[in-house]
Amino acid sequence: MPKRLVSMIAVLVVVVAAFAVAPHLYSNQLLLFNFVVYLVLAQGLNVIYGFTGYLPFGYVGFFGAGAYGFSLAVIHWHTSPFLALAVGVAVALILGVMLTPLLRLSGAYFAVANLAAAQAVLQVVSNPNLTDFTRGPYGISLESIYNPRLSYDAAVVTLACSLAVVIYLKSSRLGLGLEAIREDPISAAMAGVNVVSGRVIAWLLSALIAGLIGGIFAWYVSVFYPETVFDLGISIFAIVFTLFGGTATLIGPILGVLILYGIYNVIGITAPAYFQLIYGLLIVLLVLFLPNGIVSLFNRRGRRVP
């Protein structure tokens, strides 16, 4: 096995083991759960943004679609949580398929159109006229299946899967083709890469990851409002964490979440008044001096951080 692959698998094992064990050592399980959610979302975003260059500002739409697909399956069909997760993923994938025409746009146009699409889904879900079906603006309550232990474990398994997806992309023909599309779609096509299907695969893969963790989020918190799971702040956090760490790498998004979400929780509690100032400065400095993320600090000629 190549050394690079071994080191990536080692990273997966360490991160997953740490979050599997952590609840036994640290009592604030909700905080740990949120870390896992952002680790998964950052890798899902990495799949579409890091590997193909599409920046989906409305990425949270898939997260919310998964959360609502999960919840409505439980409420209306009384399914088991695991079957409901499959429904959540299916709903996120259907939304992904509906939005594939957006891939014809590029750059900021794609980002804005995707943002609008996520807002449109929120408006539909929270429409009072649909209260009988979606519970409208009154939100979801799922006490009957509340199980923080099991849903936390499901999130950790999802984390392992999302890391495995990125490891696969970093070491496969598919990932190489996707990165070629990101660099130059015309040259990629002339290298024999099917640009359209490559983009759609990456898009649906990232939708699947966000839909799955969205469903697990609904299961874990079990009481939430539409604005909770369609909060644009979730998109922005996932994007900032991924960019901060370094896109198209395995380690970058992990470092981004651990450092930035860590800082967020520390200064958010100790010095909330300065939080936005510190956070904003950090992001400005990063964009100016480290546009390729903190992993680029460790890259040396011929040797790249996985």
Place this chain on the structure above:
Amino acid sequence: MSRNGAQDVPMLVVDGLVKRFGGFRALDGANLTLGRGEILGLVGPNGSGKTTCINVVSGIYRPDGGRVLLEGDPIGGLPSHRLVHLGVNRTFQIPKPFLTFTVRQNVEVAVAYGREPHGDPLVFLAFVGLESLADREASTLNSAQQKLLDLARALATRPSLLLVDELAAGLNPAELEAVAEKLLSLAKDGVSLLVVEHLLGFIDRIADRVVVMNAGRDIFHGGLAEASQDPTVVEVFLGGSHGG
């Protein structure tokens, strides 16, 4: 490449090709025929439709009329990656490497997705003389090296028809001669080449025949020397008399 059997069917036929951009007809009924293992020069003033012709044949633009035949089969409007798998590839006038990839990775993509996905990228880099730069990032190459990388990437997909868009521009005389020899050796191996070029000396060195284009149409087919005697060609290149 067998030269028997299908030898009567040309590698490439462009028949009455039309490409419009709004009201402008960049190609207005262009024709050309390219045999197996032949090198055909495509020349003409700026804006005469040479690059547009290559862009249509390589699937970057869809034709608005006319036919493109590859070994007798219509290929007009097929997406580029399908054409690559049918044996068509090209270089770009302004080279388009994958800038953050290493030189080797640039060719690796084309090997992995090309017609024979088990080659060694270094073979193609050695052919164009870039093997010593294999681990450099493509963005650090100069423009002549990036053009050669374009060529290596195109060759890595094992094309039988290679469209070369102004490869020679910007090369020094020694590099020009080296590139000319490489293209000639490809043709000897049975690859057909359509070469767009402004350097007529380079065309004269490698091409048996030229097609001269003007305003989206072919106005001359034949040897370069005869082209320079042809009154229409002379008028297009040097301008006609104005009633004086």
